[in-house]
Amino acid sequence: xxxxxxxxxxxxxxxxxxxxxxxxxxxxxxxxxxxxxxxxxxxxxxxxxxxxxxxxxxxxxxxxxxxxxxxxxxxxxxxxxxxxxxxxxxxxxxxxxxxxxxxxxxxxxxxxxxxxxxxxxxxxxxxxxxxxxxxxxxxxxxxxxxxxxxxxxxxxxxxxxxxxxxxxxxxxxxxxxxxxxxxxxxxxxxxxxxxxxxxxxxxxxxxxxxxxxxxxxxxxxxxxxxxxxxxxxxxxxxxxxxxx
Numbered sequence: 001x002x003x004x005x006x007x008x009x010x011x012x013x014x015x016x017x018x019x020x021x022x023x024x025x026x027x028x029x030x031x032x033x034x035x036x037x038x039x040x041x042x043x044x045x046x047x048x049x050x051x052x053x054x055x056x057x058x059x060x061x062x063x064x065x066x067x068x069x070x071x072x073x074x075x076x077x078x079x080x081x082x083x084x085x086x087x088x089x090x091x092x093x094x095x096x097x098x099x100x101x102x103x104x105x106x107x108x109x110x111x112x113x114x115x116x117x118x119x120x121x122x123x124x125x126x127x128x129x130x131x132x133x134x135x136x137x138x139x140x141x142x143x144x145x146x147x148x149x150x151x152x153x154x155x156x157x158x159x160x161x162x163x164x165x166x167x168x169x170x171x172x173x174x175x176x177x178x179x180x181x182x183x184x185x186x187x188x189x190x191x192x193x194x195x196x197x198x199x200x201x202x203x204x205x206x207x208x209x210x211x212x213x214x215x216x217x218x219x220x221x222x223x224x225x226x227x228x229x230x231x232x233x234x235x236x237x238x239x240x241x242x243x244x
Contacts, residue, residue, distance in 0.1 A: 001083045002142070002169050002186040004229065005111035006033045006131075006240065007042060009139060014060055014107055017139055018044045018194065023060035033239045035108075036232040037082045041065045043146060043167050045104040046198040056200065063104075067168035068149040069094045075149055078166050084145060086172045086187055086212050090205045095168070098145035100203045105194065106142040106169060106186075109133060110240070112229055113182035113222075129229050130181045131240045132222045134188075142186040143170040143197065143212060170212065176220035187212055 008031035015023055029040055040062045048056050066078030084095045110133025117128045134140055146167040154162040174185040189197055193211045196202055223242040228234045 001184050002111050002171055005035050006109040007035050008109055011060055020058050020060045022057050027062040029062055033237055034229055034235045037066050038079055039065050043104040043106055045146060046200055063146055063165045063167040066166055067147050068166045070149055075164055081168050083171045084168045086170050089170055095145055098147045101200055102146050103197050104144045104146045106144045108140045108142055111186055115181045129225050130222045131225045132178045132220055134219055135221045140188045143189050177222035178220050181222055
């Protein structure tokens with residue numbers, strides 16, 4: 001799974017990296033070295049205008065991490081839907097509509113996973129966190145889905161509070177050094193697949209699944225980091241520093 005990651009790039013940098021045409025300065029997020037479920041996160045997505053125009057715009061939006069299906073009675077359901085398995089994402093009721101129509105990219109610098117290790121001093125088993133990131137330092141474009149949830153307590157559809165936008169991260173079998181730490185990892189897309197993945201008019205699930213191939217070996221590095229990352233209240237660049 002992917003339950004924690006880092007996202008520290010400024011929106012001005014992300015708009016250039018992903019050829020974004022629209023972003024909202026009021027949705028600017030602070031850099032985070034400890035992004036956790038239910039946090040607001042950056043997502044790159046494409047949407048047609050609500051007035052029925054044909055021009056699709058590529059946007060950078062701040063969404064809540066943890067997908068809430070449109071049919072959910074309670075938005076708290078999103079806390080359990082932070083990841084979608086690539087093997088079943090196209091058929092699970094919570095994800096299949098979003099997979100066909102509402103896909104996104106979630107930019108990250110890297111992600112955390114935990115490995116069971118034995119403490120040499122005490123002999124007890126503990127969880128050691130690792131920071132896993134692209135070896136070349138480039139951004140990870142994690143494949144994701146997004147969804148709209150209509151708050152029944154707000155009467156006006158045009159009220160911004162009427163709609164909650166949420167997202168989930170698609171995971172796959174781990175490769176590279178990530179596979180030594182944990183069997184699952186977020187699925188990052190190659191730049192040549194961004195356009196096809198984001199295109200809302202591209203709804204052939206067979207073609208879409210073909211884009212979700214396992215990452216090439218040799219692209220990721222992992223290093224042990226402090227257990228300070230275990231606490232979601234901790235943040236800062238020191239969280240990704242290597243420890244012995």
